Amino acid sequence: MKTGMMSTSRLKQLLDEQQVETPIHAIVRALGGEGSMSAAALCRATNLAKSTVSVALADLKNSGIVVDSVIRERNNGKAGRPAREVQLNPNAGTCVGIHLELEGLRLCVADVSHSIIDELYIPIHQDYAPFQGLTAARAGIEKLYKSNSLARSHLLGIGISISSPVTPEGVIHKASILPSWAGVNAKELFSNELNAPIFTDNESNCAAIAELMWGSAANEKDFVLLKIDLGVGGAIVSNGSVIRGIAGGAGEFGHMMIDPHGALCRCGNRGCLELTASFREPVQQMSAILGRPSSIDEIILMAERGDMGARRLVSNCGQAAGRGLAAICAVLNPPIIIVSGRGALAGEMLIGPLKFEFENHALIKSAELAAENRTVIKMGKFTHNDSLLGAVGLVLRSLSSSLSPQLILNSP
Amino acid sequence: MKTGMMSTSRLKQLLDEQQVETPIHAIVRALGGEGSMSAAALCRATNLAKSTVSVALADLKNSGIVVDSVIRERNNGKAGRPAREVQLNPNAGTCVGIHLELEGLRLCVADVSHSIIDELYIPIHQDYAPFQGLTAARAGIEKLYKSNSLARSHLLGIGISISSPVTPEGVIHKASILPSWAGVNAKELFSNELNAPIFTDNESNCAAIAELMWGSAANEKDFVLLKIDLGVGGAIVSNGSVIRGIAGGAGEFGHMMIDPHGALCRCGNRGCLELTASFREPVQQMSAILGRPSSIDEIILMAERGDMGARRLVSNCGQAAGRGLAAICAVLNPPIIIVSGRGALAGEMLIGPLKFEFENHALIKSAELAAENRTVIKMGKFTHNDSLLGAVGLVLRSLSSSLSPQLILNSP
Numbered sequence: 001m002k003t004g005m006m007s008t009s010r011l012k013q014l015l016d017e018q019q020v021e022t023p024i025h026a027i028v029r030a031l032g033g034e035g036s037m038s039a040a041a042l043c044r045a046t047n048l049a050k051s052t053v054s055v056a057l058a059d060l061k062n063s064g065i066v067v068d069s070v071i072r073e074r075n076n077g078k079a080g081r082p083a084r085e086v087q088l089n090p091n092a093g094t095c096v097g098i099h100l101e102l103e104g105l106r107l108c109v110a111d112v113s114h115s116i117i118d119e120l121y122i123p124i125h126q127d128y129a130p131f132q133g134l135t136a137a138r139a140g141i142e143k144l145y146k147s148n149s150l151a152r153s154h155l156l157g158i159g160i161s162i163s164s165p166v167t168p169e170g171v172i173h174k175a176s177i178l179p180s181w182a183g184v185n186a187k188e189l190f191s192n193e194l195n196a197p198i199f200t201d202n203e204s205n206c207a208a209i210a211e212l213m214w215g216s217a218a219n220e221k222d223f224v225l226l227k228i229d230l231g232v233g234g235a236i237v238s239n240g241s242v243i244r245g246i247a248g249g250a251g252e253f254g255h256m257m258i259d260p261h262g263a264l265c266r267c268g269n270r271g272c273l274e275l276t277a278s279f280r281e282p283v284q285q286m287s288a289i290l291g292r293p294s295s296i297d298e299i300i301l302m303a304e305r306g307d308m309g310a311r312r313l314v315s316n317c318g319q320a321a322g323r324g325l326a327a328i329c330a331v332l333n334p335p336i337i338i339v340s341g342r343g344a345l346a347g348e349m350l351i352g353p354l355k356f357e358f359e360n361h362a363l364i365k366s367a368e369l370a371a372e373n374r375t376v377i378k379m380g381k382f383t384h385n386d387s388l389l390g391a392v393g394l395v396l397r398s399l400s401s402s403l404s405p406q407l408i409l410n411s412p
Numbered sequence: 413m414k415t416g417m418m419s420t421s422r423l424k425q426l427l428d429e430q431q432v433e434t435p436i437h438a439i440v441r442a443l444g445g446e447g448s449m450s451a452a453a454l455c456r457a458t459n460l461a462k463s464t465v466s467v468a469l470a471d472l473k474n475s476g477i478v479v480d481s482v483i484r485e486r487n488n489g490k491a492g493r494p495a496r497e498v499q500l501n502p503n504a505g506t507c508v509g510i511h512l513e514l515e516g517l518r519l520c521v522a523d524v525s526h527s528i529i530d531e532l533y534i535p536i537h538q539d540y541a542p543f544q545g546l547t548a549a550r551a552g553i554e555k556l557y558k559s560n561s562l563a564r565s566h567l568l569g570i571g572i573s574i575s576s577p578v579t580p581e582g583v584i585h586k587a588s589i590l591p592s593w594a595g596v597n598a599k600e601l602f603s604n605e606l607n608a609p610i611f612t613d614n615e616s617n618c619a620a621i622a623e624l625m626w627g628s629a630a631n632e633k634d635f636v637l638l639k640i641d642l643g644v645g646g647a648i649v650s651n652g653s654v655i656r657g658i659a660g661g662a663g664e665f666g667h668m669m670i671d672p673h674g675a676l677c678r679c680g681n682r683g684c685l686e687l688t689a690s691f692r693e694p695v696q697q698m699s700a701i702l703g704r705p706s707s708i709d710e711i712i713l714m715a716e717r718g719d720m721g722a723r724r725l726v727s728n729c730g731q732a733a734g735r736g737l738a739a740i741c742a743v744l745n746p747p748i749i750i751v752s753g754r755g756a757l758a759g760e761m762l763i764g765p766l767k768f769e770f771e772n773h774a775l776i777k778s779a780e781l782a783a784e785n786r787t788v789i790k791m792g793k794f795t796h797n798d799s800l801l802g803a804v805g806l807v808l809r810s811l812s813s814s815l816s817p818q819l820i821l822n823s824p
Binding site for chain 1: 577579583585648650655656657658659660661662663664665667668669670671672673679681735738739740741742743744745746747772773775776780781782784785786787
């Protein structure tokens with residue numbers, strides 16, 4: 001770990017010098033954001049000449065900041081040589097992700113080469129207070145670092161995923177899942193106590209970052225994410241950045257009003273998309289029919305086994321989501337829509353009706369469009385831990401932040 | 413005009429060299445996009461030192477490309493010296509804007525200092541064919557240049573505003589106002605025949621560009637425009653660029669479905685926002701009551717004079733628009749919403765109910781937010797000719813295009 005200690009302090013220094021634009025700085029930032037890259041990919045990302053990248057990489061390898069990574073096949077099925085890649089030294093730095101859940105915290109630690117080292121769940125209880133979350137986070141981080149023999153001095157930053165709109169400044173507004181956190185500045189709270197840079201974002205925005213960095217949207221710059229679970233969440237990624245909105249309320253697709261005479265929503269409005277496109281009502285209905293608590297997973301399993309009632313519930317969710325996506329498409333007309341969340345595990349039983357109603361309600365129909373002008377709907381890669389992964393992603397992406405412009409509709 | 417001829421060819425050359433990054437090029441691009449600027453503003457826009465800007469400006473003035481502009485008061489009511497500004501030489505180049513209207517073309521010509529020189533309307537007839545539009549455009553441009561003693565060789569580009577979604581490539585998809593134009597590539601059609609660079613965009617996107625360059629959104633980078641007229645149009649400006657979407661369908665707010673049981677819309681869907689937030693139905697109802705054709709202007713005038721029926725029609729439009737904007741806000745949460753179109757001439761009678769219903773349906777209420785996190789709703793500056801002005805703006809903005817990144821959700 002001696003190399004680790006030296007390379008950590010040098011890495012921290014390089015990352016702190018965000019205004020400096022030497023080839024070394026540019027390469028370190030690119031690797032921080034991307035994980036593993038070939039020399040050719042580094043040339044493209046940094047706009048540097050091949051020879052410049054070679055010299056800088058030799059220097060970075062000598063000082064232990066960059067190492068060769070496992071050679072990966074990246075041929076997309078075509079013949080050709082697999083590319084040799086480099087990455088930041090896993091010993092040079094670690095990041096922590098925290099997802100504030102209903103009754104506790106989920107944590108993970110990852111290294112700067114984008115490998116998840118370990119995960120941990122700390123139960124608290126429903127409606128836990130901010131100071132309890134903070135205490136649990138401190139204990140969880142200590143446990144993760146101790147049990148994996150990691151040096152706490154290697155911690156580069158902590159990303160926090162929150163089930164509520166969060167302002168760009170870190171203030172939690174609507175705390176439907178965490179009522180006692182309303183009005184709390186999570187960024188300030190955690191950075192005062194945990195002595196590390198803190199990054200906060202809404203859980204669906206974190207989910208989008210996970211899909212962007214390692215999932216179905218890898219290599220995409222512009223897409224919309226719709227997360228179908230017990231609620232409906234969403235995110236907008238534009239030019240590689242998550243759009244947050246002036247109050248952190250962008251991508252709150254679940255609370256678009258799609259029926260003026262619809263039922264009352266937990267947010268206080270009527271006819272929100274979430275009421276018909278989430279699995280909350282299906283779970284309630286199935287629980288009533290079975291006379292015991294049911295779940296999203298059970299409904300999907302029943303539907304897969306041919307239960308007509310379960311199939312109808314899944315199909316109705318898909319139809320409502322498709323209508324909602326058509327309205328979102330009238331606003332954004334995105335090139336790609338990623339459907340994720342536990343509801344997406346229903347696969348074609350959900351996506352089929354979703355696509356049918358999307359097309360039915362879309363202003364510009366696919367048949368009128370050349371293939372390159374059509375919106376593509378595809379499944380997300382992650383269903384359960386995307387928000388936690390995205391929380392780590394917040395930190396890893398911050399390492400490369402000076403590379404990408406982030407001025408779009410008040411993105412972070 | 414001798415200076416004009418010389419400076420035009422030099423200006424064209426400078427503008428063609430989009431990859432070249434000398435101070436001279438940067439200053440010419442900034443002035444092309446902004447019109448008139450102080451030396452201090454040029455330093456900020458180009459990131460150049462004051463002395464560098466001084467030297468380059470002296471050079472540009474010597475060659476007749478840049479001239480001093482009329483000194484304008486820019487103190488926002490505070491005491492202080494008015495700033496001395498410079499602009500591109502009005503004689504150095506001209507641009508044409510064309511708005512394809514229902515029964516003919518509206519044209520204007522402007523110079524590179526952002527002054528409108530003249531306007532012209534050429535009637536054709538309803539459902540005119542593309543070749544008729546092209547013939548009328550050619551004749552109109554000749555007439556405008558002849559009657560204003562302008563040299564055709566000074567024409568830098570033509571911007572065309574179209575009442576339909578337009579793909580980034582220039583293809584017209586849905587041609588609700590111009591049925592015989594469906595599928596036509598307007599950019600190709602006009603550039604083949606008019607021998608000038610052609611820029612095309614949707615009319616609401618052009619309206620947003622007019623507000624951005626000279627109107628209520630001057631100096632803003634991120635806003636949403638909602639245009640209330642006989643239809644409902646919209647546009648999204650993100651980081652200073654209009655978002656067009658993968659098929660040119662972004663900002664089509666009028667066709668968000670806000671009522672699954674609503675009436676049939678001309679687009680083929682049900683319950684579109686346009687059905688309740690536009691003045692089409694109010695005009696139909698007032699015409700039926702009066703027994704003769706009424707108009708937006710008449711309804712607003714009647715409402716201003718106290719007619720309770722007219723007031724109700726205006727107020728209902730505002731309420732529907734407010735509900736629609738709340739849904740748009742759940743998607744984008746923009747810092748600013750500009751309300752424009754002829755309907756906006758109703759002022760507080762429309763905006764009052766609009767703001768009330770917006771707040772009523774917004775996910776995050778203003779009262780929960782610090783002032784800097786609130787969405788501000790304000791009136792547009794233009795009501796009638798914004799699309800035509802924006803068409804000219806398309807050309808003027810292209811002059812500075814290499815300055816601004818435009819990769820956001822497939823913006824132009």
